[in-house]
Amino acid sequence: MSTTYFDSSSAITGAISKIIESTSYAQASTDPLWCEAMTKEIQALEQNKTWILTTLPAGKRPIGCKWVFKVKYNYDGTVERYKARLVAKGYMQKEGLDYTETFSPTAKLVTFHCLLAIVAATDWPLHQLDVQNAFLHGDLDEEVYMVLPPEFSPHGGNLVCQLRKSLYGLKQASHNWFAKLTAAFREAGFVLWYIKNSPGQGIFFPAQNDLKLNAFCDSDWATCSTTRRSVTGYCTFIGNSLISRKTRKQNTVSRSLAEEKYRAIAEACCKLKWLRYILKDLNVPHSKPTTLHCDNQSALHIARNPVFQERTKHIELDCHIVRQHLVFGLISTVYTPTKMQLADLFMKPLGKAPFSFLFGKLGVYDIPSPT
Numbered sequence: 001m002s003t004t005y006f007d008s009s010s011a012i013t014g015a016i017s018k019i020i021e022s023t024s025y026a027q028a029s030t031d032p033l034w035c036e037a038m039t040k041e042i043q044a045l046e047q048n049k050t051w052i053l054t055t056l057p058a059g060k061r062p063i064g065c066k067w068v069f070k071v072k073y074n075y076d077g078t079v080e081r082y083k084a085r086l087v088a089k090g091y092m093q094k095e096g097l098d099y100t101e102t103f104s105p106t107a108k109l110v111t112f113h114c115l116l117a118i119v120a121a122t123d124w125p126l127h128q129l130d131v132q133n134a135f136l137h138g139d140l141d142e143e144v145y146m147v148l149p150p151e152f153s154p155h156g157g158n159l160v161c162q163l164r165k166s167l168y169g170l171k172q173a174s175h176n177w178f179a180k181l182t183a184a185f186r187e188a189g190f191v192l193w194y195i196k197n198s199p200g201q202g203i204f205f206p207a208q209n210d211l212k213l214n215a216f217c218d219s220d221w222a223t224c225s226t227t228r229r230s231v232t233g234y235c236t237f238i239g240n241s242l243i244s245r246k247t248r249k250q251n252t253v254s255r256s257l258a259e260e261k262y263r264a265i266a267e268a269c270c271k272l273k274w275l276r277y278i279l280k281d282l283n284v285p286h287s288k289p290t291t292l293h294c295d296n297q298s299a300l301h302i303a304r305n306p307v308f309q310e311r312t313k314h315i316e317l318d319c320h321i322v323r324q325h326l327v328f329g330l331i332s333t334v335y336t337p338t339k340m341q342l343a344d345l346f347m348k349p350l351g352k353a354p355f356s357f358l359f360g361k362l363g364v365y366d367i368p369s370p371t
Contacts, residue, residue: 019079022069025150028084034069037084042149045086048136051146051161062145062160063098064089065169086149088169098144099171104178110236110244111278113203117241118282121209131181138166138176204363209239211284213275214291216336217268218343219250219260228253230260233347234268235362236275238284242362244271247346258298264343265294265303265333266318269325276330289332295341300333 022028029035045051056062068087072080093099119126131137146161166173217234224231229252235245254260272290279286294300303322325331344350345358 019071021071025067028067028069029151033082034084037069037082038067038086041084041086044133045136045167048133048165050136050165050167051163053148053159054162055158056145056160060143060145061092062147063092065146065149065167067149085168088146088163088167090169090171090173093144093171097142099142101175102171104174110275113241113243114238114275114278114282117205117209117238117243118211118284120205120207120241121211121239123207134181135166135168135170135173135177138173138180140164140166140170140172140176142172144170201364201366203242204365205241206239206363209241211239211279212291213238213272213279213286214293215268215272216293216341216343217264218295218341218347219254219264220347221254221257221260223347224249230254230263231347232260232264232267233343234264234271235343235346236268236271238279240363242364244275245343245346246271258296258302261294261296261299262302262322263318265292265299266321268292269322269331272331273325289329292331292333293336293341294333295336295338297335300335303333 022031022034028038065086065088068085070083070085072083074080118124140163144163146163146167148159148161163170166176213236215234215236217232219233220231222228222230227249230250231247232250233245233247236243250260250263254263269292272292276286276290302319303326322331326333338344339354339357342358342361345355345362350358
C-alpha cells in the first residue's frame with residue numbers, strides 16, 4: 001500500500017513537471033490540444049445558451065474576458081484532459097449596473113469535520129455530489145455585456161455577447177449558482193439551513209466516539225517581538241476526533257500571563273458556543289457543559305470569581321463572556337497540566353519529545369504507513 005501510494009505520487013509529480021500549461025491565448029493557439037479544448041468550451045457555452053450575440057446599446061460598456069488553461073491528471077499521473085475555461089473579467093464590473101448581490105454562504109471546514117465525525121460514529125450513509133461547471137447554471141438577471149472571445153467572432157462587426165447565464169469570473173456568479181441550487185433542492189422537498197511535506201497524513205474519525213464536545217486553549221505571552229502581543233491557540237474535539245484548530249495574534253497587549261490566558265479562554269468559549277449550535281442542527285445536542293481545558297490556575301480562578309477586581313477591569317468584557325458561559329452551563333473549565341496541553345502544538349516551538357507525545361493525541365495518521 002505504501003509503495004503504491006508513493007509510486008503514484010512520483011508519477012504525478014513527473015507528469016506535472018513535463019507538461020507546461022499555457023498562460024495566454026497567443027501561446028495556447030499554437031497547440032492543437034489547447035485549440036481543441038477551447039473549441040469544446042465555446043460549444044458547451046453555446047449549448048448552455050450562456051449568451052446571445054447582439055450589438056452594444058448606447059451608453060453600455062462591455063467587460064472583457066480571458067482564457068484560463070489547466071491540465072487535468074488521473075490518479076496515476078496520466079493526462080485526463082486539457083481544460084480551457086473562458087473567464088469574464090469581473091473586476092471591470094460596476095456595482096449597481098452590472099451586479100447587485102454577490103453574497104453566497106460557504107460551509108466552514110469545521111462544519112465538514114463535524115459531519116464526518118458524526119457519520120463515522122453513527123454509521124450514517126454519506127454521498128458526494130459534484131456538479132460540472134456549476135457556476136454556468138446560474139441565471140443572470142442583470143444586463144451584462146462581454147466582448148467576444150479571441151478568434152471566436154463568426155459574424156465579425158461590432159457584435160458583443162449579452163450574457164444570459166452566469167460565467168466564471170462574474171462577481172455575482174457564486175450568488176446566482178447558490179440561488180439555482182437552493183431552488184432545485186426545495187423543489188425536491190429538502191429544507192435548507194445555513195448551517196506538502198507529509199501528503200499521506202490525515203485526520204482519523206473513529207467509529208467508536210461518544211460525540212462529546214471538548215476543547216483545549218492556551219496562549220504564548222508576548223510572543224511578537226515587535227508588538228509584544230500574545231498568540232492565542234485552541235483546538236476542539238468531538239470525542240477524540242479533532243474538528244478544528246486556530247492560532248492568531250491577540251488584538252491587544254496583555255499585561256500579565258493570567259490576562260493573556262484568560263483572553264484565550266474567552267475566544268475558545270465563543271467557538272464552542274457556535275459549535276454547539278452546529279451540533280444541535282446535526283441532531284447531536286449537548287445538554288451538559290462543554291469541557292474546556294486550560295493550564296493556568298490564575299485564569300481559572302478569575303473565571304470562577306464573581307467579583308471583578310482592579311487587576312481584571314481592563315479585561316472586563318472577556319470576563320463577562322466567560323462568566324456568562326459558565327453560569328448558563330455552556331462550558332466547564334478544567335485545569336490541565338502543561339505537558340497535556342494539546343493547544344501548544346499550534347503556537348509554541350516544542351522539543352521533539354513533547355511534540356511527538358502531543359501530536360500522537362490528535363488522531364493524525366500516515367495513510368500509506370502499514371501501521
